[in-house]
Amino acid sequence: MDWSSLAGIVLALSGILLGQAIEGGKIASLLQPAAFMIVLLGTVGAVLLQTRPQFFLQGVRMLKWVFQPPIDDRERLSRRITNWSIIARKDGVLLLENHMRAEPDPFVKMALRLVIDGTPPEKIRDICNVDINRYESAQRNAVKIWEAAGGYAPTIGILGAVLGLIHVMENLSDPTKLGSGIAVAFVATIYGVGFANLIFLPVANKLKALVQIETSRREMVAEGMVGIANGENHKIVEERLNAYLR
Template sequence: MDKSSFGGIILAAAGILAGLLIEGGRVGQILQPTAALIVIGGTLGAVMLQFPLATVGSAFKRLAGVFLHGGGADEASLRQILAYADKARRNGIVSLDADLPGVRDRFLKQALTLAVDGTEPTELRKIMELALDNQVEIDEKIPAVFESAGGFSPTIGIIGAVLGLIQVMQHLDHIDEVGRGIAVAFVATIYGVAAANLLFLPCAGKLRIRIREEHLQKEMMLEGVISILEGLNPRIIEIKLQSFLSERSRKSEIAPAGTVA
């Protein structure tokens, strides 16, 4: 669980609701299902018009990564690579062929397969960097979906407010309800602005960080496999790959290479 994401959204919601209550407002005043329907439906429709359906679906699947993040993945990958390096140094690079079925990461498995098959380090790097570049192109569209949603939702909120004002103006004969109607109409604007600045845009930023971490992890895997193929000492490989880890990960002690994960 990402404490920063959960804490941030709770703090933001609590601050806004506290301000509303301090000013004498009520939570029920901003609970308008019609306004929410206009903002959510309009924003989602605009996003689907801009992006392919598969991209939108992938973006919402990745949304869980904003709030749930498995820490220590880069350290686990480093330990795994060091175990492979130790085995390859003792038994040769071909001995890793037996471990290939158990490799879960597709990128690492492909790099190790090429290494076991005798691919030259330079050629292996070209092949895997091309695959990584293609993956970057795909992954960059994920946060772009939420950035677009953050741009659309305030405008959709204004549309909802205008629609509400139209309904109010049609009932000016009940002047005592005009003020209440105007207040309700502007709830859509609140929903649009809040969705953009408290959900869509922050999620886009967090997903960019997550995706960059994943790419760094793959770069570390590639560098590790090439180092194994070049026959470097596992200790040298460890020092070399630790530069890819975050400051927090570098401070933690990396367990010595043992069995292959």
């Protein structure tokens, strides 16, 4: 669990609610279902319009990374690759086959298979880079749904405010309906700006950082496998891998 993410959301929401209470306002006045639906559904609809379904679904699935990010195992992986380079240099790459079968990561397993099959080092680099670029492109396209939501939400909030004011203007003769219409108008703007700056954009930035970590991890694997294929000393391989840990 990433407690900093949870603490950030709690702190941000607490600041708004406490500020509302200190100013003498009622917290209940911020709970406007109509405004919420306008902003949320309008934003989701706009994002869906510009995004391919598979990227949208992947972006939604990635939301759990904000609170339970993938384990950063680069240090342990670096030690494993260094050990593989020792085995390959001493006993030959064919002895890495058992390690490949036990490897749970599909990308690492694929790279190891290339080394065991005697693929030329530059070819290994090219194949790994293609896979890395494909992965990074797909993940960044998925993350963009949160960036897009952060851009659309404030505008949808303004649209909700205009709709609320239209409702007010239509009921000027009925004072009992003026309060709810004005509330929807202003609260929709709060929801739009709040969702964008407290949720959507922070989530996008966090996910981009996590995607960069995984991309760096895969680049480290590719560099290590090229070193093994070149028959380099394990100390040189280790130094190259350590560059990705700094």
